[in-house]
Amino acid sequence: MSYHDKLRTALKFAALKHAGQVRKGTDVPYLVHPVEVAMVLQSLHCQTDVIVAGFLHDTIEDTDTTFEEIEALFGTRVASVVAEVSEVSKKRAYAKAHTYSPDAIRVKAADLICNVGDLYSDWMRDGDATFARFAHGKTTLDHYEKMIVLLIDRTKLMPVINKALVELLTKLRSML
Numbered sequence: 001m002s003y004h005d006k007l008r009t010a011l012k013f014a015a016l017k018h019a020g021q022v023r024k025g026t027d028v029p030y031l032v033h034p035v036e037v038a039m040v041l042q043s044l045h046c047q048t049d050v051i052v053a054g055f056l057h058d059t060i061e062d063t064d065t066t067f068e069e070i071e072a073l074f075g076t077r078v079a080s081v082v083a084e085v086s087e088v089s090k091k092r093a094y095a096k097a098h099t100y101s102p103d104a105i106r107v108k109a110a111d112l113i114c115n116v117g118d119l120y121s122d123w124m125r126d127g128d129a130t131f132a133r134f135a136h137g138k139t140t141l142d143h144y145e146k147m148i149v150l151l152i153d154r155t156k157l158m159p160v161i162n163k164a165l166v167e168l169l170t171k172l173r174s175m176l
Contacts, residue, residue, distance in 0.1 A: 007055070010051075013055070018058070018063065030058075033058070038051050052078050053107050054110055067079050082107075084103075085100070085107050105154055119141075119175070120171045120175065138175075144172055148165050
């Protein structure tokens with residue numbers, strides 16, 4: 001399958017799986033998020049399978065998609081990365097991140113860049129009212145901060161991602 005066919009297939013799959021979903025507390029179609037994650041990964045010149053995993057990174061976590069389904073359509077590498085970054089709980093996600101593969105680090109970093117970037121934009125517009133849509137309110141930032149700090153440590157040999165995460169941490173801390 002060609003590069004463009006793989007990406008198109010992943011986008012269609014994500015669109016189907018996330019159909020009808022919206023971003024928490026907004027009217028933004030959920031599909032915007034995996035597209036943004038894939039765009040970040042593409043801008044970092046990641047390999048095709050990593051970009052595909054970016055499109056699919058929330059399908060196991062937030063839809064009825066299975067590991068086997070992704071593996072059959074996109075291969076073991078993509079399915080493994082998606083499974084690695086799928087969160088069962090915030091606490092377990094942080095513990096899992098200590099053992100992420102380099103591909104999973106890239107996908108999780110892109111996910112954080114998008115999530116915290118969106119949160120920061122909303123906070124700049126709406127202030128602390130932004131945090132009302134989260135079950136844990138403003139303490140949601142604690143989870144993001146821990147994960148960013150961990151990934152900064154894990155990306156020392158990935159200077160572009162590392163720099164983006166350091167900048168992201170500065171934005172996040174301005175919201176505290």
